[in-house]
Amino acid sequence: MDSLDFSDILASSIHDIKNSLSLILTNLEDLINNPDNHIANPRQASLLQHEARRANNNLIQLLTLYKLGQRQLAMRVTANNLADFLEEVVAENLSVCRTLDLELSCRCDPDLEGYFDLELVRGVLDSTIGNARRYARSQIEISADQEDDFLVIRVEDDGVGFPPALLNLLEYGTGRQGDSLNPGRTQLGLYFASRIAQLHRNGARQGRIQLRNGHHLPGGCFELWLP
Amino acid sequence: MADAFTAKSFLVVDDFADMRSAIKGILISLGVTRIDQANNGKEAIAKLQNKHFDVILCDYNLGPGKDGQQVLEEARHRRLIGVDTIFIMITAENTREMVMGAVEYAPDSYLSKPFTKELLRTRLTKLFERKADLTKVNEALMAKDTAAAIRELDALIAAKPRNLGELLKLKSELCIDSSRLDEAMATLEQVLAIREMPWARLGIGKIQFQRKQYDQALETFRHLTEQEPNFIAAYDWLAKTQVAKRRFAEAEETLRLAVRLSPRGIQRQHTLGELALNNGHTEIAEGAYEQAVTLAKHSVLNHPALFAGLANSKSANGKYDEALKVTAEINKVFPDRPEASFYAASATALVKTRQGDKAGAEAALAEAEQVLAQLNETVHASEHALEMAKTYAGLGRADKATALLRQVIANNHDDDETLNRVVQLCQESGLDYDAETAIQEVQRDVVKTNNEGVRLIKQGEFEAAIQLLTQAANEMPGNKTINLNAAKAILMYMERRGVTEEGLRTVRCYIDRVQSLAPDDWRLADVNARLRKLTTTKG
Numbered sequence: 001m002d003s004l005d006f007s008d009i010l011a012s013s014i015h016d017i018k019n020s021l022s023l024i025l026t027n028l029e030d031l032i033n034n035p036d037n038h039i040a041n042p043r044q045a046s047l048l049q050h051e052a053r054r055a056n057n058n059l060i061q062l063l064t065l066y067k068l069g070q071r072q073l074a075m076r077v078t079a080n081n082l083a084d085f086l087e088e089v090v091a092e093n094l095s096v097c098r099t100l101d102l103e104l105s106c107r108c109d110p111d112l113e114g115y116f117d118l119e120l121v122r123g124v125l126d127s128t129i130g131n132a133r134r135y136a137r138s139q140i141e142i143s144a145d146q147e148d149d150f151l152v153i154r155v156e157d158d159g160v161g162f163p164p165a166l167l168n169l170l171e172y173g174t175g176r177q178g179d180s181l182n183p184g185r186t187q188l189g190l191y192f193a194s195r196i197a198q199l200h201r202n203g204a205r206q207g208r209i210q211l212r213n214g215h216h217l218p219g220g221c222f223e224l225w226l227p
Numbered sequence: 228m229a230d231a232f233t234a235k236s237f238l239v240v241d242d243f244a245d246m247r248s249a250i251k252g253i254l255i256s257l258g259v260t261r262i263d264q265a266n267n268g269k270e271a272i273a274k275l276q277n278k279h280f281d282v283i284l285c286d287y288n289l290g291p292g293k294d295g296q297q298v299l300e301e302a303r304h305r306r307l308i309g310v311d312t313i314f315i316m317i318t319a320e321n322t323r324e325m326v327m328g329a330v331e332y333a334p335d336s337y338l339s340k341p342f343t344k345e346l347l348r349t350r351l352t353k354l355f356e357r358k359a360d361l362t363k364v365n366e367a368l369m370a371k372d373t374a375a376a377i378r379e380l381d382a383l384i385a386a387k388p389r390n391l392g393e394l395l396k397l398k399s400e401l402c403i404d405s406s407r408l409d410e411a412m413a414t415l416e417q418v419l420a421i422r423e424m425p426w427a428r429l430g431i432g433k434i435q436f437q438r439k440q441y442d443q444a445l446e447t448f449r450h451l452t453e454q455e456p457n458f459i460a461a462y463d464w465l466a467k468t469q470v471a472k473r474r475f476a477e478a479e480e481t482l483r484l485a486v487r488l489s490p491r492g493i494q495r496q497h498t499l500g501e502l503a504l505n506n507g508h509t510e511i512a513e514g515a516y517e518q519a520v521t522l523a524k525h526s527v528l529n530h531p532a533l534f535a536g537l538a539n540s541k542s543a544n545g546k547y548d549e550a551l552k553v554t555a556e557i558n559k560v561f562p563d564r565p566e567a568s569f570y571a572a573s574a575t576a577l578v579k580t581r582q583g584d585k586a587g588a589e590a591a592l593a594e595a596e597q598v599l600a601q602l603n604e605t606v607h608a609s610e611h612a613l614e615m616a617k618t619y620a621g622l623g624r625a626d627k628a629t630a631l632l633r634q635v636i637a638n639n640h641d642d643d644e645t646l647n648r649v650v651q652l653c654q655e656s657g658l659d660y661d662a663e664t665a666i667q668e669v670q671r672d673v674v675k676t677n678n679e680g681v682r683l684i685k686q687g688e689f690e691a692a693i694q695l696l697t698q699a700a701n702e703m704p705g706n707k708t709i710n711l712n713a714a715k716a717i718l719m720y721m722e723r724r725g726v727t728e729e730g731l732r733t734v735r736c737y738i739d740r741v742q743s744l745a746p747d748d749w750r751l752a753d754v755n756a757r758l759r760k761l762t763t764t765k766g
Contacts, residue, residue, distance in 0.1 A: 015288055019243060022341030026249040029343065056341060074457040074488075077425070079392040084353055091345035111389070115422060119339065202423065 010066060014059050021056050025049060032099060046099030050133065053096060057127040061192045064123065068195060075117050075199055082112040082144040082151070089122060089142065093129050102136050104129070107143040107216075114144070114151040116200055116226050121153070124193045128155045128222045131189055135159035141217055150205075151226040154215065161213035162220045166190075193224065202227035231355055235281040236261040240271040240298065241317070242290040250284060253344045257351075268293025268301075268525065275307040282313045282351065284338075293525040300332045301527035311365045313354050317342075357390055364397070373405040373752060392418070399430050405749040408434050425455045432464055436471070439643070444468045452481075459489045466498065470647050475654070479506050486515065493522050493533075500536050504543065505655040512540040520553075531557050531570035535614065542578040550578045569598040569611060573618040580622050592622060608705050608744075609635050609645055613652060620656035629660045636666055638705030640673040673699075673709065680712060689720040700737060710737040711750050718757045726761055734758060 028049045031037055067073040086106045097104040125142065132140045136157035144153045190209070197207035205227035215221040237259055241247045247264050254262055263278070265271040268289050275283075283302075287295035295316050302308045316334040336354060338347070358365075360383060367376035380398045384391065395418050402411035412434055418427040432447035448465035451458060462485035469478035482499040490496070500515035516537035523529035534557045541550035554574045561567035572595035579588035599615055612631045619628035632649050639645035646666055653662045676699050683692035696713035703709050714737040721730050738755065741748055 012288075018340050019246060023245055023249055025341045025343070026252065030252070060339070074459075075455075079422075079424070081389055084349075084389075088346055088349045091349040092343050094345055095343060113392075115424075119337065 010063065014063055017059060018056065021052050021059075024052050025056075028052070029095060032095070043099075046096065050096050050100065050130075053126075054130050057123065057130055058188070060123045061127060061188060064120065065188075065192060065195065068199075073199075075120070077115050077117055077200070080114055080116065080118055082114050082153075083108045083110045085114075085118065085122075086142055086144060086153075089125050089129070093126065097129075097133065097140065100133060101138070102133060103139045105139070105141050107141060109145075112144055112146065112151075114226060115202070116151070117196075120196045120199070121224070121226075124196050124224060125153065125155060127189045128193065131187075132157040132159075132220070132222075135220060137219075139217060143216070149227075153224045153226070154221055156215055156217040156221040157219040158217045159219035161218070162211050167211050167213070193222075197224055197226065200226050230258075232258040232351070233260055235259065235355075236263070236279070238263045238265060238271065238274055238280045238283045238285075240265045240268070240283065240285040240289065240295070242266050242286070242288070246286070253347055256344055257348055268295075268298045271298050272301055272307070275302050280308070280312060282315065282354075283308070284315050284317060285334075286317045286340075288318075296332070297526050299334055303332050304527045309365060310368055311358060311362065313351075313358060315350075315354075357393070360388065360390070371752070373401055373749070377401050377405075377407070377410075396426060399427070403430060403433055403437070404747070405752065406437065408437060425451060425458045425461070429458075429460055429464065432461075432468075436464065436468055439471075441468055441471050445472065457488060459485055459492070459495075462488075463492075463495060463498075466502075467644075470502075470651075471643055473647065473650060475502055475651060476506055478502055479508065479511075483511065486518070490518060491522060493519050493526060493528050496522065497533060497536065500540060501651070504536070504540055505651045509540055509543040513537070513544055516540050529560070531561055531564065531567045532610070532614070534560070535570045535574040538574040538578055539617075542581045547578055547582040551575065554578060565598075565602060566611065569595055569602060570614065572598060573614055576618050577621045588622060592618065609638055613645075613648060617652055617656060620652070620658045625658060625660070628656070628658055632658075632660060632662065633665060633669070634705075636662075636669045637673070637703045640666075640670050640706065641708055673703075673706070677708065677712060680716060684716055684719060689716065689724070692716045693720060697733065704740060705744060707741045707744055707748060707750075710740050711748075711754060713737050714754050715757075718754065718761065721761055722757070731758075731762070 028045055032045050032049070064073065086108050090104055090106045094104055129140060129142070132155055136159050139158045141156045142154065143156075144151065146152075190211075193209045197209045200207035207224070207226045210223040210225065212221045212223065213219065232254075237254055239247050239250050239254070239262060241250065241264075244266070247266070251262055251264070263274055263280070265274050269292060271283075271285065272293075274280075285295045285298055289295060289298070293301070299314055299316070302314070308314065313336070314334045315336045315338055317338050317340055336350060338350065363379045364376045364383075367373070367379055377398060380394055380401070384394050384398065388394070395414055399411050399414040399418075402408070402414060411430065415427045415430045415434075418424055419431075428447065428451050432444050432451065435441075435444035435447060445465070445468045448461050448468055451461040452465055455461065462481050466478040466481040466485070469475075469481060479499065479502040482495060482502065486492070486495055486499055496515045496519035500512045500519060503509070503512035503515060516533060519533045520537050523533055534553055538550040538553040541547075541553060554571050557567050557571035557574070572591050576588045576591035576595055579585075579591060595615065595618060599611060602611065612635050616628045616631040616635070619625075619631065632652070635645065635649055649666070650662045652658070653660050676695060680692045680696040680699075683689070683695065693713070693716050696709065696716050699709045700706070700713040714734045717730050717734050721727065734754075735758070738751065738758070741751060
């Protein structure tokens with residue numbers, strides 16, 4: 001009771017920070033959507049919204065990775081309808097994309113089912129979309145398909161694509177992705193995504209991520225392969 | 228779409244006023260008009276007592292007092308919300324392990340803060356759809372008509388809807404609860420044929436456990452804990468099976484692992500405390516009971532037995548003053564529960580005996596006996612009898628302890644869990660009583676009486692059957708099987724020879740006994756249905 005547990009401190013600080021972010025985001029949305037508001041520059045407000053969401057995603061990643069390191073992370077794999085799930089992800093990211101003049105769309109078979117931890121994968125997709133927002137020219141597309149007995153969720157944009165160094169980094173070791181992708185050498189977001197992918201197993205098969213350019217849209221394409 | 232939201236009533240629970248108004252703002256923008264608010268768990272429970280809500284949006288973190296999980300726990304436990312109410316837990320820290328502590332009470336959905344209006348709209352629309360399909364199932368469940376609920380589910384399942392997985396899960400659970408094990412097995416195998424799912428595998432293990440195929444159940448749960456090391460329910464069931472196999476040391480090991488992964492389950496800590504005490508690991512026991520008491524502070528699951536266990540383990544560790552402080556607290560914490568003074572007195576008697584205060588122990592024992600006599604109940608009778616037997620054994624009254632244990636065995640001849648606790652108690656207290664043999668003897672006697680009764684019924688000798696079974700029921704008022712069979716014999720007699728007031732009264736008395744001992748006993752459905760049929764055709 002009297003010993004301070006760092007994970008409790010972390011959790012409660014993050015709780016507070018997220019409360020603040022939550023209020024910032026809600027009020028920003030009100031400002032942006034209020035036609036009578038002539039004070040705020042909508043472009044600036046959108047930028048604030050964009051950054052607040054990024055801070056939020058980073059916090060989730062931070063806590064998740066911390067728990068992973070402490071072996072406290074619990075997986076909750078459920079059967080999920082992909083169309084429903086992607087619809088939610090789009091809904092949550094739509095207003096930010098709109099204010100940045102980006103089209104966010106979704107392509108998915110309405111009956112496609114997948115087995116994964118909803119919140120962890122949502123975290124991966126939110127942060128990937130957040131990343132795509134910075135590179136997209138006018139369009140972001142998320143999609144889900146069944147390929148080679150894996151569920152593949154893609155986030156694509158119509159920007160310039162990933163640099164070759166990043167693409168090569170992921171070419172190696174489908175099995176030992178976590179080692180080649182340490183958080184010091186690449187972005188936290190990709191490291192997080194690859195760890196979450198690997199947590200998903202079905203029998204001997206394991207999840208992974210892959211980067212490529214020019215799949216359905218001309219820009220970067222992030223792929224999450226789930227068994 | 229806006230209409231769907233307008234018609235619904237919402238309760239928003241958050242300790243942070245700005246947050247509540249932010250959520251309220253989002254709801255209003257979605258067209259919601261009926262919104263209530265609560266700023267802590269206590270207020271939320273009070274609101275739920277007075278009003279029905281369609282949707283509850285509850286933050287996990289509610290400051291001092293109950294947390295969101297405890298609000299949900301109490302609301303479901305006290306049936307303040309039905310299966311038609313949507314409970315959404317709002318989390319900020321993504322605190323899965325907090326929520327994982329309780330496997331029995333899961334919310335319908337989680338939302339992590341911050342969320343947008345669009346996300347809430349999409350989520351609620353889906354949840355409304357899901358619950359709308361289940362309206363008839365819900366109605367049947369509210370009326371405690373599990374058979375009808377399963378029929379409704381089968382009709383839904385036949386159409387292969389989008390939420391098929393969920394429907395199959397619900398069906399398997401209802402089938403297991405109502406002991407329709409073959410059907411449950413078929414449903415789970417249907418799920419597992421498509422894909423390995425931990426909850427479905429757990430269900431298979433539960434069925435094996437209910438069929439008393441303990442070796443197979445052991446294998447299922449062990450494998451599950453290896454494959455899914457974070458799936459806490461598998462550890463609980465593994466430990467339960469190990470206890471059924473009387474492997475108390477292994478069961479303790481299993482639960483020690485489980486509480487490391489998820490320390491917040493009150494029942495888990497309680498069971499661990501009991502096992503550790505039995506196995507002589509008094510330090511572990513004290514730690515577990517300490518946790519249980521702390522966790523239960525704001526919980527509807529708080530119980531005097533937790534305090535008694537803590538006092539017991541503290542005194543086993545030589546901390547007599549601390550132990551007596553704990554027993555003194557029992558009556559303060561549970562002022563409205565008549566059994567509290569019983570637990571306080573019996574625990575005090577044990578502590579004082581260990582302390583060497585013979586006179587004090589005798590006085591406490593006398594008080595415990597007196598309170599127990601006043602309780603004069605059948606509800607939880609075995610639990611209290613076990614507690615009393617433990618105290619008698621601790622005070623060296625082996626004769627009184629064994630007499631009580633014999634009664635517990637007679638009342639629970641087919642309830643393995645209680646019988647295991649008898650065996651455990653004898654071990655823990657070093658009581659010189661051959662519980663295993665006593666169990667076998669009683670089982671033989673009761674089964675003989677039971678079979679004889681069934682034989683007489685089959686031969687149409689109802690009077691003789693009724694005489695035999697009612698006599699047995701009066702000797703063992705706490706024995707559910709005997710009471711149910713006595714009720715059944717009288718019902719069958721009345722079905723053939725006509726209804727009598729006397730017969731109805733006796734049947735109701737037996738049903739009431741079972742109802743108060745185990746309201747969820749699946750066998751009640753059959754006798755209740757028969758009774759209903761008789762009384763309606765008569766009138």
